[in-house]
Amino acid sequence: MSLQAESADSYTGLLSKDLPTEADRLRLLEKVYDAGTTEVLGKVGIEPDWNCLELGAGAGSIAYWLADRAPQGRVVAVDIDPRFIDAGYAPHLTVSSADITTEDFPDGSFDLIHARAVFMHLPRREEIVERAVRWLAPGGWLVLEDVHFLPAADSPYPAWQQVNGGWLAALAAQGIDLSWARRIPATLSGAGLDRVDVSVTPGGLGVDPVQDELLRIRMVQSGQSLIDAGLATADQVAAARALVESHPAPDVSTFVYSSWGQKPAA
Ligand SMILES: C[S@@+](CC[C@H](N)C(=O)[O-])C[C@H]1O[C@@H](n2cnc3c(N)ncnc32)[C@H](O)[C@@H]1O
Incomplete structure (x- = not known):
């Protein structure tokens, strides 16, 4: 498996949707982060x-949550590979297969644009923020969420330092920016949005049982690839898996930055 970035689709390699555990991993991600996301979307109203x-x-x-809350509007759900999204969920939900680094929408056509754990995967992400602002109607909101990763070497758990460090190195090699999240509020403001604000959700090893399950699946999904790429040994991967399964005292190593801003009224 190549761990190198190949295209605008960094959603390959360790994160490919062809991997048998990727659907479960994405659903666990939703279980961990949907409460924070819907709280932020609720603030926007x-x-x-x-x-x-x-x-x-x-x-x-x-996308389903938005469709439930905007029954007289419409929801467009875009993904470069939408195979896990149910296009039949609601008549006013459109599921579209597209690369958002090149896809375009008419200016002023959305009241809300949201993305979570997506922009960190994209090249030229600031440019795409500017395009998204154009797609917003006056008074519309852009809500961006991404994960900021702390350095793996600072983990109190030696078994986690090497394996999590290998995983982060592999993500970076796929073109993923591990610290862009911190720049989101300033980027939204620089793109002309008003009322920019942010909330931050901590995550990591031992933080709660669902996060540990997400990390366990990640280990199952990526362990062999890390070994093959020389980023960790089989013993280190086994030790890291045992650590995750022991639900250790929390090692907070990620912050999800949820940031939002409003396009000025015309
Ligand atoms: C980490 S997942 C997050 C999924 C979802 N937003 C969530 O938080 O539950 C990243 C998603 O972005 C999609 N993606 C990555 N690059 C993309 C691109 N250039 N255009 C459209 N979708 C992309 C991937 O296919 C994947 O479904």
């Missing part, structure tokens, strides 16, 4: 007639 765009919709939970 979705109106029943809003037109919403969900970028990089993954396994679809937030």
Whole structure:
């Protein structure tokens, strides 16, 4: 398996949807993060007639949530590979297969645009933020969420330092920016949005049982690839798996930055 970035689709290699555990991993991700996301979207306040765009919709939970809250509007869910999204969920939900680094929408066509754990995967992400701002109607909201990873070497668990460090190195080699999340609020402001704000959700090893299950699946999914790429040994992977399964005292190593801003009224 190549761990090198090949295209605008960094969603390959360790994160390929052809891997047998990827659907489960994406659904666990939803289980971990949907509560925080829906709280932020609730602050923005979705109106029943809003037109919403969900970028990089993954396994679809937030697109479905938006469809439930905007029954007189419409929801467009875009993903470069939408195979896990149920296009029949609601008549006003459109599921579209597209690369958001090149896809375009008419100016002013959405009241809300949301993406979670997507922009960190994209090249030229600031440019895509500017395009997304164009797609917003005056008064519309852009909500971006991404994960900021702390350095693996600082983990209190030696078994985690090497294996998590290998995983982060593999993601970086796939073109994923592990610290872009921190720049989101300033980027939204620089792109002309008002009322920019942020909330942050901690995550990591031992933080709660669902996060540990997400990390366990990640280990199952990536362990052999890390060994093959020389990023960890089989013993280190086995020790890291045992550590995750022991639900250790928390080692907070990620922060999900949820940031939002509003396009000025015309
Ligand atoms: C980590 S998953 C997050 C899924 C979902 N947003 C969530 O948080 O549950 C990233 C998603 O972005 C999609 N993606 C990555 N690059 C993309 C691109 N260039 N255009 C559209 N979708 C992309 C992937 O296919 C994947 O479904």
